[in-house]
Amino acid sequence: MTDEKGLEPKKDNTPVVYDPILNEGMDALDPSEIIISRALIQQAMSKRVQDGKATQGQILDSVDGTLLAEPQTPLEIICFHPVRQWIEFIDRGTGKADYLRTKEMTPENMNLEWEETTPDGVVKRNKALGYFFLIPSEIAENTYFPRLALFTRTSYKAGRKISTMQAKLKAAGRPLCTRVFKLCSLRVTNDKGTFNVFDVDSGRDATDAEVQAALRWKKVIMTGVEVHKKDEVPF
Numbered sequence: 001m002t003d004e005k006g007l008e009p010k011k012d013n014t015p016v017v018y019d020p021i022l023n024e025g026m027d028a029l030d031p032s033e034i035i036i037s038r039a040l041i042q043q044a045m046s047k048r049v050q051d052g053k054a055t056q057g058q059i060l061d062s063v064d065g066t067l068l069a070e071p072q073t074p075l076e077i078i079c080f081h082p083v084r085q086w087i088e089f090i091d092r093g094t095g096k097a098d099y100l101r102t103k104e105m106t107p108e109n110m111n112l113e114w115e116e117t118t119p120d121g122v123v124k125r126n127k128a129l130g131y132f133f134l135i136p137s138e139i140a141e142n143t144y145f146p147r148l149a150l151f152t153r154t155s156y157k158a159g160r161k162i163s164t165m166q167a168k169l170k171a172a173g174r175p176l177c178t179r180v181f182k183l184c185s186l187r188v189t190n191d192k193g194t195f196n197v198f199d200v201d202s203g204r205d206a207t208d209a210e211v212q213a214a215l216r217w218k219k220v221i222m223t224g225v226e227v228h229k230k231d232e233v234p235f
Helices: 136-140 153-171 208-221
Strands: 035-041 059-061 067-069 075-091 097-104 115-118 121-134 147-152 179-190 193-205
Touching (some): 067 179, 075 147, 121 208, 147 153
Antiparallel strands (some): 035 059, 075 097, 075 121, 179 193
16 A cells, blocks of 8 residues: 555554463463474475475475575574484385384484394484574564474584584583574585585574573473474485
8 A cells, every 4th residue: 555645654563462362272282282394405306396396405394395595595593402313214125215214312222223124124224413493583573483404314414513512502501502503505416416415504692582482492392292204305
């Protein structure tokens, strides 16, 4: 709508304040009913790339396909809770390893074999290091919701950069969420072909508001949530 002079009215950027009654019942929400999406790199054979809805190297939200970052474009993230997992694939004699399951790594299973022959086929395992994170720009807009970045195989060393910084911050008496990281997708070529992997760099210190947002979600994540497992790929 324009005014009588044909000019666009100045937008009011004041945040909308909703009546608390609109969120009644949220305290009773079971965290186990929440599905946390993953930050997924799109590969040449990813379904969204094949369907023409994405390009190789983009980082997308695994649930709704939201574009989080273009290839080689850093995405600021605030990591606040680590996970260590085994991602298992199975070859049922076809020569192709299909995704089987993801399970938490525990002291009891941390020394599993990388490959194991079972009655159903050969199970192949990838060790994964993951971090739940928030995006600072979404915190600023009050639209933030956690996602999981999972680092495995060629991307595993990117996850180790975060865990190394976590150890340094802990030594200084600071939680991990006081540091902002820059997550990006890089294209690499090796004997398995050309594909994209995660890389991570340490960035600025997080603001107080960003730290508080991360700590609030850490409490929820630690009670147990479901992580979206669609489109698992062995990279």
